[in-house]
Amino acid sequence: MAADDARKFILLVDDDIDITRLITRWLEREGYRVRCSANGHAALEALAADPLPDLVLLDILLPRTSGLNVLRRLRAGERTRDLPVVLMTSLASDKRQARRPAWRRRLHRQAAGRAQFP
DSSP states (O other): OOTTOOSOEEEEEOSOHHHHHHHHHHHHHTTOEEEEESSHHHHHHHHHSSSOOSEEEEESSOSSSOHHHHHHHHHHSTTTTTOOEEEEOSTTOSHHHHTOHHHHHHHHHHHTTSOOOO
16 A cells, blocks of 8 residues: 555455455445455454554454454554444344344344354
Protein backbone atom coordinates (compact mmCIF):
# COMPACT_ATOMS: atom_id res chain seq x y z
CA MET A 1 0.00 0.00 0.00
CA ALA A 2 1.37 3.35 -0.96
CA ALA A 3 1.61 5.91 1.81
CA ASP A 4 -0.14 8.51 -0.38
CA ASP A 5 -3.04 6.19 -1.29
CA ALA A 6 -6.15 8.15 -0.29
CA ARG A 7 -8.59 5.28 -0.84
CA LYS A 8 -10.52 4.05 2.18
CA PHE A 9 -8.97 0.96 3.76
CA ILE A 10 -11.12 -1.96 4.90
CA LEU A 11 -9.99 -4.97 6.91
CA LEU A 12 -12.07 -8.02 5.97
CA VAL A 13 -11.96 -10.84 8.53
CA ASP A 14 -13.52 -14.09 7.34
CA ASP A 15 -12.33 -17.69 7.12
CA ASP A 16 -14.47 -18.58 4.08
CA ILE A 17 -12.25 -18.05 1.03
CA ASP A 18 -15.20 -17.80 -1.37
CA ILE A 19 -16.89 -15.07 0.67
CA THR A 20 -13.57 -13.28 1.10
CA ARG A 21 -12.90 -13.29 -2.65
CA LEU A 22 -16.42 -12.10 -3.48
CA ILE A 23 -16.49 -9.25 -0.94
CA THR A 24 -12.94 -8.20 -1.84
CA ARG A 25 -13.84 -8.06 -5.51
CA TRP A 26 -16.93 -5.92 -4.80
CA LEU A 27 -15.08 -3.53 -2.52
CA GLU A 28 -12.08 -3.11 -4.81
CA ARG A 29 -14.40 -2.47 -7.73
CA GLU A 30 -15.88 0.39 -5.67
CA GLY A 31 -12.41 1.83 -5.07
CA TYR A 32 -11.58 0.55 -1.57
CA ARG A 33 -8.29 -0.98 -0.46
CA VAL A 34 -8.91 -4.35 1.18
CA ARG A 35 -6.74 -6.44 3.45
CA CYS A 36 -7.96 -9.89 4.48
CA SER A 37 -7.43 -11.93 7.63
CA ALA A 38 -8.64 -15.52 7.95
CA ASN A 39 -8.93 -15.71 11.75
CA GLY A 40 -9.23 -13.58 14.85
CA HIS A 41 -5.55 -13.76 15.80
CA ALA A 42 -4.46 -12.58 12.35
CA ALA A 43 -7.00 -9.75 12.53
CA LEU A 44 -5.68 -8.58 15.90
CA GLU A 45 -2.11 -8.65 14.53
CA ALA A 46 -3.19 -6.61 11.50
CA LEU A 47 -4.95 -4.11 13.77
CA ALA A 48 -1.82 -3.68 15.87
CA ALA A 49 0.02 -2.36 12.81
CA ASP A 50 -0.29 0.95 11.01
CA PRO A 51 -2.33 2.15 9.33
CA LEU A 52 -5.58 1.31 11.07
CA PRO A 53 -8.37 0.50 8.64
CA ASP A 54 -11.28 2.88 8.16
CA LEU A 55 -13.67 -0.04 8.69
CA VAL A 56 -13.52 -3.67 9.84
CA LEU A 57 -15.86 -6.26 8.33
CA LEU A 58 -15.76 -9.03 10.94
CA ASP A 59 -17.22 -12.52 10.69
CA ILE A 60 -18.70 -13.71 13.99
CA LEU A 61 -17.74 -17.37 13.59
CA LEU A 62 -13.98 -17.55 13.15
CA PRO A 63 -11.42 -20.24 13.95
CA ARG A 64 -9.18 -19.81 17.00
CA THR A 65 -10.84 -16.61 18.28
CA SER A 66 -14.47 -15.69 17.59
CA GLY A 67 -15.37 -12.42 15.98
CA LEU A 68 -17.15 -11.35 19.15
CA ASN A 69 -13.97 -11.90 21.16
CA VAL A 70 -12.06 -9.84 18.60
CA LEU A 71 -14.67 -7.10 18.93
CA ARG A 72 -14.36 -7.13 22.74
CA ARG A 73 -10.59 -6.70 22.43
CA LEU A 74 -11.02 -3.86 19.94
CA ARG A 75 -13.44 -2.04 22.24
CA ALA A 76 -11.08 -2.52 25.19
CA GLY A 77 -8.09 -1.02 23.36
CA GLU A 78 -7.67 2.74 23.40
CA ARG A 79 -6.30 2.79 19.84
CA THR A 80 -9.17 0.71 18.38
CA ARG A 81 -12.04 1.67 20.68
CA ASP A 82 -13.79 3.90 18.13
CA LEU A 83 -12.97 1.87 15.04
CA PRO A 84 -16.14 1.16 13.01
CA VAL A 85 -16.92 -2.58 12.89
CA VAL A 86 -19.62 -4.41 10.94
CA LEU A 87 -20.34 -7.93 12.23
CA MET A 88 -21.17 -10.50 9.57
CA THR A 89 -22.31 -14.10 9.59
CA SER A 90 -23.68 -16.62 7.16
CA LEU A 91 -25.12 -18.55 10.09
CA ALA A 92 -28.65 -17.27 9.59
CA SER A 93 -28.63 -17.21 5.82
CA ASP A 94 -32.18 -18.45 5.67
CA LYS A 95 -35.17 -17.51 7.83
CA ARG A 96 -35.87 -21.05 9.00
CA GLN A 97 -32.34 -21.39 10.33
CA ALA A 98 -32.55 -17.99 12.05
CA ARG A 99 -35.57 -19.20 14.04
CA ARG A 100 -33.75 -22.13 15.62
CA PRO A 101 -33.84 -21.48 19.36
CA ALA A 102 -30.55 -23.31 20.00
CA TRP A 103 -28.64 -20.90 17.76
CA ARG A 104 -30.33 -17.90 19.31
CA ARG A 105 -29.43 -19.11 22.77
CA ARG A 106 -25.84 -19.84 21.71
CA LEU A 107 -25.39 -16.46 20.03
CA HIS A 108 -26.98 -14.70 23.02
CA ARG A 109 -24.61 -16.47 25.43
CA GLN A 110 -21.65 -15.64 23.18
CA ALA A 111 -22.64 -11.97 23.02
CA ALA A 112 -22.94 -11.91 26.80
CA GLY A 113 -19.47 -13.46 27.12
CA ARG A 114 -20.64 -16.70 28.73
CA ALA A 115 -19.77 -19.16 25.95
CA GLN A 116 -17.05 -19.72 23.39
CA PHE A 117 -17.59 -20.98 19.88
CA PRO A 118 -15.27 -23.77 18.83
